[in-house]
Amino acid sequence: MMKNFNEPIIAILIGAGNRGMTAYARYAELHPDELDFIAVAEPVEIRREKFADLHNIDPKLCFITWEDLLAEGKIADIAVICTQDQLHVEPTLEALEKGYDVLLEKPMAHTLNGCVKLVKKAEEKNQILGICHVLRYAPFFDKLYRLINDGLIGEIVNISHRENLGWWHMAHSYVRGNWRNVEESSPMILAKCCHDLDILYWIVGSSPRKISSMGNLMNFKKKNAPKGAPKYCVEGCPIQDTCLYYAPRTYIDIEPILQMIDKSEKSFFKFIANLRRNHLKILSFLSKIIPFLKQVRYWKEWPVEPLYHGHKEDYSDEAKFELLKTSKYGRCVYQCDNDVVDHQIVNIEFENGVTASLTMQGFSENEGRSVRVDGTKGTLTGIFQLSGEKIDFYDHFTGQKETLYNQPMNLTAHGGGDLRIVEEFLKSVKNRKTKPLTSSRESLESHLMAFAAEKSRLNELVIDMNDFRNKLGL
Numbered sequence: 001m002m003k004n005f006n007e008p009i010i011a012i013l014i015g016a017g018n019r020g021m022t023a024y025a026r027y028a029e030l031h032p033d034e035l036d037f038i039a040v041a042e043p044v045e046i047r048r049e050k051f052a053d054l055h056n057i058d059p060k061l062c063f064i065t066w067e068d069l070l071a072e073g074k075i076a077d078i079a080v081i082c083t084q085d086q087l088h089v090e091p092t093l094e095a096l097e098k099g100y101d102v103l104l105e106k107p108m109a110h111t112l113n114g115c116v117k118l119v120k121k122a123e124e125k126n127q128i129l130g131i132c133h134v135l136r137y138a139p140f141f142d143k144l145y146r147l148i149n150d151g152l153i154g155e156i157v158n159i160s161h162r163e164n165l166g167w168w169h170m171a172h173s174y175v176r177g178n179w180r181n182v183e184e185s186s187p188m189i190l191a192k193c194c195h196d197l198d199i200l201y202w203i204v205g206s207s208p209r210k211i212s213s214m215g216n217l218m219n220f221k222k223k224n225a226p227k228g229a230p231k232y233c234v235e236g237c238p239i240q241d242t243c244l245y246y247a248p249r250t251y252i253d254i255e256p257i258l259q260m261i262d263k264s265e266k267s268f269f270k271f272i273a274n275l276r277r278n279h280l281k282i283l284s285f286l287s288k289i290i291p292f293l294k295q296v297r298y299w300k301e302w303p304v305e306p307l308y309h310g311h312k313e314d315y316s317d318e319a320k321f322e323l324l325k326t327s328k329y330g331r332c333v334y335q336c337d338n339d340v341v342d343h344q345i346v347n348i349e350f351e352n353g354v355t356a357s358l359t360m361q362g363f364s365e366n367e368g369r370s371v372r373v374d375g376t377k378g379t380l381t382g383i384f385q386l387s388g389e390k391i392d393f394y395d396h397f398t399g400q401k402e403t404l405y406n407q408p409m410n411l412t413a414h415g416g417g418d419l420r421i422v423e424e425f426l427k428s429v430k431n432r433k434t435k436p437l438t439s440s441r442e443s444l445e446s447h448l449m450a451f452a453a454e455k456s457r458l459n460e461l462v463i464d465m466n467d468f469r470n471k472l473g474l
């Protein structure tokens, strides 16, 4: 049945972590007339209570696990599922079974079979299953897609796409953090780049025919640990003053954030970064009067936020230092239990003849994506970074260059894509049609590409995607 456009969509949240709490539920804070969370499942008490407070949730509808929440039956229109990679399939199957439309974090599942099961279940139940490939909804990629579809560069021939992870992001998420280990999460090409593969598939408008991939873990290994380095950085590391990855630099001095701010073109941001780095006493004083400066002085957003998983929210330098003595984020990057790659390349030939390459690497000076699309009549180049976004067009006939999109520093996550995907999902739920959202069947493509790439990398094979699909019964 079509939902009345004037009533908010009623939602439940499973997993009130970083993504659930801040990326998607934020939409309800900004647009309470469109989205209302009435229940939450989250085992970490502090997070559960914080979420309940933010959304005014009845304590009777606050649950420790997704099983307990879904055992209540269908009590809302939609379920937003933001648990970790390996806990996507079961709650989603159950929520679809109960009749919820589901907005599920990417990757949809950490196994191929899990992905296929989810798509089939959504189709069998005729429920909407949206996968959070938020990049598609970022204005930058939307613009790129439209320019190409409008024929600006003629026929696309080749795409070269890079996911350049900042050196700190690599260390935080894929060496020390939640996505460091395949057994515990998923292959990095899936976890990090199913987004990028989705963008390639979308822009090319054709299914992949052949895939090959190479990559390995080169830097973050025990053999590269500095002599005498303790397991935790704050235990008196002999190279703490010169190590790029010394944990207090990242989590207390927020060096990565300052480097990002430094790269912005806005002098005000640069001024703030300088204040934080070189005039801490002045900043501490001013932050007592100006709330915005307090946020900069006692940074609590990513990458600091995951450090507080279940801990009291004290963001002083001393409290952070204490946490780093035992937190996984305090570990020496050369002595973790990580096994995911730190660089990987993927080559793709699509059914329509277009070729594309994707580079994912974790040693970038700046965090973000860059893309180059060459067509029969022109070339588009794009950069999509926190410090700014830009698309340039090169016309082969005139030889002229034109900047078609230019956005300064954008600190809203994924260039605005996080909130726009919620907006599109809500529209789909109200219309009872998958569009404007991407269908889960369409999102499956990028996951197939990621699993095929991983198979290629591990077995040194070129993967024929038709064989790959046939074996899955697709």
Ligand SMILES: NC(=O)c1ccc[n+]([C@@H]2O[C@H](COP(=O)([O-])OP(=O)(O)OC[C@H]3O[C@@H](n4cnc5c(N)ncnc54)[C@H](O)[C@@H]3O)[C@@H](O)[C@H]2O)c1
Residues within 6 Å of the ligand: 014, 015, 016, 017, 018, 019, 020, 041, 042, 043, 044, 047, 064, 065, 066, 067, 082, 083, 084, 085, 086, 087, 105, 106, 107, 132, 133, 134, 178, 191, 306, 414
């Ligand atoms: N779309 C994107 O761009 C993007 C970006 C980052 C992460 N992700 C994905 O989002 C997902 C969540 O990532 P995150 O950083 O928010 O992780 P997180 O660890 O901060 O959040 C997951 C939450 O799930 C909770 N949880 C664990 N067991 C549960 C259970 N039985 N029932 C209910 N909740 C339970 C955890 O306590 C935690 O708070 C991951 O799959 C990740 O790969 C997507």
